[in-house]
Amino acid sequence: MLEQPSIKTGLPLYIDEAARTSREAVGIVRSDVVRLLEEWSGSYGVRGSGDGGTDGNGGYGLGDAGGSGEVALADRAQLVRAALTVHNDGVVLAVASTEAQRTARLEALLVSFRDAADVALLAPSKWRGERYSVWDARGHVALRVERAAAGLLGVRVYGCHLNAYCHLPIPSTSSNDTNPYPSNLLNTHDNMRMWVARRSFSKQTYPGMLDNMVLASSFPPVAGGLPHGLSPTENIIKECAEEANLVFSSLADYERPRPVSVITSFMDSQERGWVPDTEFIFDIKLPPSFVPVCQDGEVHGFELLSIDQVSKHLLNGEFMPESALCVIDFLIRHGFIDPSTEPGYMNIISGIHRPLPFPGPRYNFK
Template identity: 40%
Template sequence: MANSAWSEKILQLLRRMNNFYQPGSFRASCFRFEIDHAPVGWVPPQVASLLTRYPEVFSPPRDGAVSLCGGLDSYERRSEAVDAVLQAMRQEGSLGCLKGWRDERYSVMPKFSDPPLMWMERAATSLFGVKRYGVHVNGYTISDSGEVSMWLARRSPTKQTYPGLLDNVAAGGLAAGVGIKQTLIKECEEEACIPAAIAEKAHPVTTVSYTYKDEDGVFPECQFVFDVELPLDFRPRVGDGEVQDFYLLPIDQVKELLATDDFKPNSAMVVLDFLIRHSFIEPDTEPCYQDFVAGLHQTLE
């Protein structure tokens, strides 16, 4: 693919994954989601109208915000009250995202470093635009002659999201109460049979942040990114069935694949960041270098 066509494809990916910021997006019509006066998310207008049916849990939208009722004044009370509402909505079957209920609890807080104010079912977080956090691992090798290759996973065709697409060697969401490195080691073992002794050598390198909207709501996400150099004689193996296969590809081929529809979008962003950090994309030869860097690190104010 010619350089300019490749660059334009990457820009399209970054615009799509940051479309909540784009002029004309429905951000202007969303309500802030507040808990105890702290902003923790964005509620689409159609969701805000549904929440008015539960006045014992949600105060009516006011001053551009939807908030929890004042009597819900603890982590447990908030979590249980909101979960009861979500379970009721799930039974009605009118919200598509709740059909993917996972029984996974995600922490809700203004910033990652803040104490959680409540937990929420993972499948429902987009209804409230609650920030989700995850861990992505770039697994790569360096040959004796210095050539870099990367291990990629192909997601199972039965995955709820992005079935059959290319992915990082291991990745997973951060569940409530579980640490970042702990999640990394767990996902490496479960998805790719990477033993803890190797996974523990992964080192944190950056975060990749973006916010997009689709028919299921608002997705502000932040991925903690790790790099791990895998031994040349090591081969990841399919573990828990979330992956159907692994491929070791030369870095030039990985770069070309980023501009196709064969890659899970946020994982493509994580690999793009790897290419920039390891100087496979350089500012002297890539006219869109600044746009790429900015698009990988967009956060909501």
């Protein structure tokens, strides 16, 4: 995990000049990205309003995201100025009246990064065609950012993870006991098992690594995440059906997922860049007879593991990063990791509950 970035390692990202004045940042732009922006704009410390373009979207439509080759050198400065302005104390998005305008202008610049042969920051193979929502200090969506570029701008990202577990019945050893499954043996640490998923080997990120049984790894408006107007709980229930064939059609089906925790971290990922991450965590206790079935091709397969096996996979680095933190949180809450046996207990607790300086969503749709 990364120590909190500062102005020495990047510049704060602001929605507008008012946010810059009040120091309400929504991200932190890495120093190498800042240098590239200054090079493309033709000077260091670009000044001006950044209000460019000839139409409501700064002259660049969202439909251009497919890419059409490199942008001419003379147009690079226009792309930068249409999207943002670099100041000594921060990067400010161009003047725009709507979220769609900010999104379109910034995405046009990101597409050019992706397609430029002399820029290695955003590989075409990593482009997802999905967008993270970025919230301002008032809880409104200010813009949406291509998922693959979120780490360049250090904007806050989100996910929902489900820890699915069961207790295997332990037969009685007493010949006089008419109940083969004594109640005092049904909920012990020794017979707890956790369902884990192995990610598809064709996934763009962390192929073949272990994962929670169900997760929504982002909050874009479409594909694989939390649609607007859908709460984390509603989202995880939706993903249960799509990823594991776990359907809650009636109250009698299964115990429903319970929201149990939120973890926050600031990761420095070679694959994804700077990631201020927030994960909503849910637990569900399933009957031993339940077996998950992949429905959407995102998962190679599921495994039912003992806690010892889960711990070994964690220590071997076989879980994707966010899922590893979610499993650690589960082990803490269920008493498998405690201060009497783990010397780094306090550091672990603080490490998965880092204060993040950027605003997040507010769920008040009802």
